[in-house]
Amino acid sequence: MLHIKFSKQNKSVCEECGNHLSMDSMERIKPSIDPNTWIPLDEDTNSKDVLSFCDEESYENRLIRSQEKTGLPEAVQTGIGYSNGTLIAPGVMDFQFMGGSMGSAVGEKITRLIEYATQKLLPLVLVCASGGARMQEGTVSLMQMAKISSALHYYQVQKKLLYISILTYPTTGGVTASFGMLGDIIIAESKAYIAFASKRVIEETLGQKVPDGFQLAEALFENGLLDLIVPRILIKGVLSEISDLYSSVPYRKN
Amino acid sequence: MAAVILPQHSSLYSVKTSLAPPARTASSSKIGVETGDFTILHSSKNGVTNDVQLRSILRNAQVKRCRMYSKVTAMLKRGGRKTPDKEYPWPQKMRPQDLIGSPLPFLSRFKPLPQKSKPVHLPFELPLVDIQKKIHEVRELADSTGMDFSMQLNELQEKYEEVRRDLYTHLSPIQRLSVARHPSRPTCLDHILTITDKWLELHGDRAGFDDPAIISGIGKIDGMSFMFIGHQKGRNTKENIYRNFAMPTPNGYRKALRMMQHAAHHGFPILTFVDTPGAYAGIQAEERGQGEAIARNLREMFGLRVPIITTVIGEGGSGGALAIGCCDKMLMLENSVYYVASPEACAAILWKKAAAAPKATEAMRITAHELMKMDIVDDVIPEPLGGAHSDPFTTSMNMKKVIMKHMHELLKVDPEPLLERRFAKFRKIGAHQEAVNLDPRMKRKMKPRDAPPEMGEPKLLTSSVRENLEFNLKAASTANPSE
Numbered sequence: 001m002l003h004i005k006f007s008k009q010n011k012s013v014c015e016e017c018g019n020h021l022s023m024d025s026m027e028r029i030k031p032s033i034d035p036n037t038w039i040p041l042d043e044d045t046n047s048k049d050v051l052s053f054c055d056e057e058s059y060e061n062r063l064i065r066s067q068e069k070t071g072l073p074e075a076v077q078t079g080i081g082y083s084n085g086t087l088i089a090p091g092v093m094d095f096q097f098m099g100g101s102m103g104s105a106v107g108e109k110i111t112r113l114i115e116y117a118t119q120k121l122l123p124l125v126l127v128c129a130s131g132g133a134r135m136q137e138g139t140v141s142l143m144q145m146a147k148i149s150s151a152l153h154y155y156q157v158q159k160k161l162l163y164i165s166i167l168t169y170p171t172t173g174g175v176t177a178s179f180g181m182l183g184d185i186i187i188a189e190s191k192a193y194i195a196f197a198s199k200r201v202i203e204e205t206l207g208q209k210v211p212d213g214f215q216l217a218e219a220l221f222e223n224g225l226l227d228l229i230v231p232r233i234l235i236k237g238v239l240s241e242i243s244d245l246y247s248s249v250p251y252r253k254n
Numbered sequence: 255m256a257a258v259i260l261p262q263h264s265s266l267y268s269v270k271t272s273l274a275p276p277a278r279t280a281s282s283s284k285i286g287v288e289t290g291d292f293t294i295l296h297s298s299k300n301g302v303t304n305d306v307q308l309r310s311i312l313r314n315a316q317v318k319r320c321r322m323y324s325k326v327t328a329m330l331k332r333g334g335r336k337t338p339d340k341e342y343p344w345p346q347k348m349r350p351q352d353l354i355g356s357p358l359p360f361l362s363r364f365k366p367l368p369q370k371s372k373p374v375h376l377p378f379e380l381p382l383v384d385i386q387k388k389i390h391e392v393r394e395l396a397d398s399t400g401m402d403f404s405m406q407l408n409e410l411q412e413k414y415e416e417v418r419r420d421l422y423t424h425l426s427p428i429q430r431l432s433v434a435r436h437p438s439r440p441t442c443l444d445h446i447l448t449i450t451d452k453w454l455e456l457h458g459d460r461a462g463f464d465d466p467a468i469i470s471g472i473g474k475i476d477g478m479s480f481m482f483i484g485h486q487k488g489r490n491t492k493e494n495i496y497r498n499f500a501m502p503t504p505n506g507y508r509k510a511l512r513m514m515q516h517a518a519h520h521g522f523p524i525l526t527f528v529d530t531p532g533a534y535a536g537i538q539a540e541e542r543g544q545g546e547a548i549a550r551n552l553r554e555m556f557g558l559r560v561p562i563i564t565t566v567i568g569e570g571g572s573g574g575a576l577a578i579g580c581c582d583k584m585l586m587l588e589n590s591v592y593y594v595a596s597p598e599a600c601a602a603i604l605w606k607k608a609a610a611a612p613k614a615t616e617a618m619r620i621t622a623h624e625l626m627k628m629d630i631v632d633d634v635i636p637e638p639l640g641g642a643h644s645d646p647f648t649t650s651m652n653m654k655k656v657i658m659k660h661m662h663e664l665l666k667v668d669p670e671p672l673l674e675r676r677f678a679k680f681r682k683i684g685a686h687q688e689a690v691n692l693d694p695r696m697k698r699k700m701k702p703r704d705a706p707p708e709m710g711e712p713k714l715l716t717s718s719v720r721e722n723l724e725f726n727l728k729a730a731s732t733a734n735p736s737e
Contacts, residue, residue, distance in 0.1 A: 029701050039705045039712055044692050050628070050685035051619050055604040071699030073692060080712060081705070104684040111681070116712065133572075133594050135604060138618045139630055142572060142594040143683040146580050149552035150677045157557055174594075176545035177533075177573040182553055196545035196573075197535030201599075205535045215540060225543045 022169050023232075024070075025077045025094040028127060032090070032236050033081035040079035042112055047074065047105040051138050059136040062098070070096045074105040075130070078113040080122065084240035088125055089117040095129040095170070102174055103134035107144025110179070114151040123162040123243055124155065128180045132173025145178035152182055162246050164239065167194050167217070167226075185242060187228045187235070188217035194226075358454055364443045367489055376432050378421065385414045422639050425589065427624075428615045431597065433589040433641045434569050440646040442469055442484035442527040445567060448650035449657075450475055450482075458509065465506030467498045467534070468578075470513040472522065475654065481517035483510050483578055484527030487568065501534035502574060504547035510578050511551050518558040523661060526578045528566045531596065533574030548577040555580035556676060561664035563657055565635070566590045566622075567642075582676050583660045584630065586622035587649070588637040592630075593620040630683060633660065 029038070046063070053059040067073055075097040080089050091113050093100050110126065117124045133141040155161055165183030167176075170193040177196055180186075188194060195215040202210055213219055220226050230238050344360040345352070375383050389410045396403040425433070433439070446453060450473035458464045469486045472479060485502065488494030502510075517524050533544055555562065555578075564581035570592035586592065595603075600618060601610040625631040635656045638645040667675065 024699065026699050026701055033701075036704050036706065037709070038701055039703050039709060040700060041712060043697060043700060044689045045686050046689055046692075048685040048687050051617065053617050055610075055613075055617065056606075067696040071696065073689065073696050073700070077700055079701070105686040108684050108686045135595050135600050135618070137594075137685065139592055139594055139620065139625060140628065140683060140685055142576060142592075143630060143680060145573065146552055146576060147680045147683060149549065150556040150580070150680050153553045153556040154677070157553070174573060177548040177577075178552055179549070181543070181546040181549040194545075196533070196540060196548070201535045202537065202540070206537070210537060214537065219541075223541050223543070225546055 022095055022129065024096050025072070025092040025127075028092050029077060029079075029081075029090070032239075033083055034085070037082035038079055039081065040077065041116065042078060042109045043073070045074065045105050045109050047103045047134075047137065049136075050104070050140055051136070053136040053138075055136075062136070066098050070094070072097050074109065075100050075102070076106045076109050078109050080116070080120075083236060086240060086243045087120075087122055088239070088243070089113055089120075089122040090125040090127070092127040093129045093175075095131070098134065099131035100129045100175075101131050101134035101141075102144055103137045103141050104144060106134075107141070107147050110148050111151045114148070114155050118151075118155045118159055118161065121159075121161060123164070123246070125164045125166065125239065126179060126183075127166045127168060128171045128175050129168045130171060130173065130175040130180075132175070142174070145174050148179050149182065152179060156182070156184065160250075162243075164242065166235070168192050170194070172196070172198055181225070183227075185227045186225075187230050187238070188220065188226050190217060190229055190231055192217040194220055356452065358452060362447075362453065362455060364447070364455075371438060371490060374437050376429070376436065378429050378432070381417055382414065382421070385410060385417060389414065419639060422641070426616075427591075427619075427621050428612045430589045430621050431569075431591050431615055433643075434591045436641065436643050438489075438643040439487075439568055440642055440649060441487045441489060442529055442567065443486055444489075444646055445527065445650045445653060446471075446473060446482055446484070448647060449654040451477075453482075456513065459505050459512055461505070461508060463503075463505035463509075465498075465502055465509055466496055467500050467502040467530075468506035468510050470509060476658065479522055481513060481522040481524045482527070483513055483524065484567075485530040485575075485578075487529055498534060500530045501532060502530065502577075503534050503536070503539045504542040504544050507533075507547035507551050507577050511547075511554055514555065514558055514578075518560050521560060523561040523665065524558070524563070525657060525661075526562065526564045526581065528564060528570045528575045528579050528592075529568030529590075530571045530574050531569055532571030533577070548573045551577040552580055556673070559669035559673065561661060561667070561672060562676075563660055563664070565653060565657065566592050567653075569593075571596065580676070580680070582664055582672065582679065583632045585633045585635055585653075585656060585660070586625065586631050587635050587642060587653070588622055589641055590622060591620040592622075592625060593618060 046067075049059045049063070051059075057065075072094055075095075076091055076093045078089075078091040080087060082088075083090075091110050093106070114124060116122075133145070135141070152163065156163055162185075163183050164185045164187065165180055167180055167186065167188040169189065169191070171180050172193070172195045176194060180194075193215055194217055197205075199210055199215065217226065217229050221229055228238070343363045343365070348360075389407065392403050392406055392410065395401075396407070446469075453471060453473040455469065455471035457470075467485060468483065470481070470483045473482055474480075485500040486497050487500040488497045514524055516522075533539070533548065535544075562581040563583045563585065564579045566575070566579075566584070566586040568587075568590055569575075570579070570586075570590065572594050575592065593600075595618075597611045597614040597618065597620070598608060600614040602608050605613065619625070619628070622631060622634045626634055633656055635649075635653050637652070638648045642649040664672070
């Protein structure tokens with residue numbers, strides 16, 4: 001049993017077992033960005049109901065309900081700010097808003113953040129927490145994967161800038177298959193659930209149970225898919241050390 | 255005592271017998287003699303010799319150990335030769351006079367099926383099946399009684415045509431989905447072999463695997479060479495199991511990437527064919543990095559300096575399809591579908607019951623015409639009446655015409671503007687809006703600005719990036735073939 005206040009003091013990490021609980025975006029941004037340096041981008045961008053989708057409840061109503069409940073217009077917060085003296089461009093996804101699902105607004109905000117970072121030559125940090133693509137937007141949300149990857153191509157391959165992706169609990173589906181796994185350095189939090197196909201889908205396909213701990217960060221680390229597993233308390237420091245290591249390249253500044 | 259010498263290119267019957275009484279070995283297919291002669295045999299068994307016939311005798315041979323250890327007997331077993339373990343696509347016996355024309359067809363494992371498969375009728379085609387039965391009955395009656403039923407037959411035939419035309423011009427999304435998943439729908443290789451003059455299939459990801467779910471190779475259409483990459487479904491159950499139902503593993507995506515980079519390196523335009531229910535969801539696939547393989551493909555495709563045209567020929571399943579589908583032009587066959595999650599999965603998650611799959615299909619707008627309205631698809635290729643499975647040749651020819659039309663446009667564009675056009679094509683897809691007066695309650699959990707005004711106003715720059723983008727879009731579209 002954890003008292004909420006003490007848990008938040010400890011960055012939502014259980015003291016006894018070290019289990020990192022999920023954290024919402026505001027709680028992630030506040031400690032990581034130096035005070036009085038945060039400029040949010042695209043605060044008013046949100047999704048339209050492009051397909052007039054209606055399952056048990058219309059998509060529009062679902063959006064409004066989520067916005068009122070969580071106090072966020074969309075599932076990602078983007079902006080720029082100083083972190084230990086370096087100006088970085090972080091984007092933080094939030095699992096609380098419709099399961100962190102990636103729709104058009106999320107795709108647009110992240111793409112604009114990448115374009116801004118390309119223009120200003122800032123290092124990019126994306127914290128991923130998502131259940132996948134937003135089904136209510138259909139194929140449009142699928143294309144967001146391609147849109148973000150194209151912006152990342154320009155940013156990483158042509159401009160040769162640094163992109164660090166931080167995978168948290170849970171990161172699944174379309175996000176793992178696009179920008180989550182494209183970081184120059186991929187950092188995961190301890191025991192984060194990182195997968196492409198969820199456990200249920202795999203069990204249905206194969207008709208057998210999957211082993212425990214199979215898609216956790218530690219297992220991915222063993223299989224060579226991650227660079228680092230970093231506990232929450234060290235993330236800010238690690239990011240600034242990485243920026244420092246990358247600051248002296250290219251060694252011949254032509 | 256004659257020693258047995260089996261030189262490399264001996265004929266079938268060069269085996270000599272020994273005089274000493276032989277001892278039998280335990281298994282008839284093993285050779286159990288340890289002599290210098292045996293080593294010749296042994297190495298022949300391992301396939302060093304080119305003589306296939308010799309190899310197969312030895313496999314079936316019962317080699318008898320003789321006391322003197324200098325002789326070996328090989329005897330043909332009763333019952334004949336077993337087929338070799340791995341069948342090659344070329345015939346075992348080839349003579350020079352068989353080599354008429356190009357040797358390439360001998361290398362392709364994709365041969366016509368030995369048995370024509372039974373026609374499968376979809377649920378909505380039942381009225382047609384009934385009329386067909388009636389026609390058959392009337393014909394039998396006419397044959398047995400000798401009376402003239404030609405008027406009735408003509409009437410029934412006309413009715414059949416009318417019903418068929420009605421059905422197939424007004425297909426609902428659910429019906430189109432079932433046509434897209436039809437077991438006899440022509441596969442990627444069926445189309446490729448029809449539209450190309452020459453075809454050479456290439457294999458392997460050079461990293462340990464050759465995924466059968468993804469096909470890659472080089473072919474010539476109208477004298478121009480292209481790189482072809484596509485998902486391959488099976489034409490019957492056995493093939494489907496071999497091809498894993500066109501669900502690629504990470505190895506398949508890495509193979510596709512290697513081929514695409516090879517094409518960009520040499521300058522082949524790329525044609526990709528999408529027909530997959532999705533990427534394979536299995537334990538090994540996850541361990542090998544399914545997400546990473548797809549992500550890398552997505553990113554790298556935006557850097558290939560050659561025209562890419564993607565055609566969806568069946569189902570386009572989410573990320574598994576998009577990994578070879580980041581293109582300059584997206585084409586879809588009339589009855590194909592492209593979805594972010596299969597209607598069954600969507601129904602299970604959003605409606606909480608699998609029976610809602612038809613509702614999900616309608617709501618998600620997955621058919622070709624609907625996607626063209628949303629500006630995701632550039633062109634829809636018409637299928638003959640009855641679906642692609644009723645007339646594969648016409649479908650392939652239609653496809654070839656449309657692909658070549660778009661390819662000729664793209665070939666006129668230089669590499670750099672081509673890349674910018676590809677960015678712009680995907681950059682504009684998105685249904686978002688800037689809320690003018692968003693209720694502050696809806697933003698209460700967003701961290702507000704606390705930077706001093708000296709840090710500047712980034713919004714201006716972001717919009718200038720977008721202005722640049724619009725300029726690029728205009729430039730790219732006007733750089734087009736007005737020359």
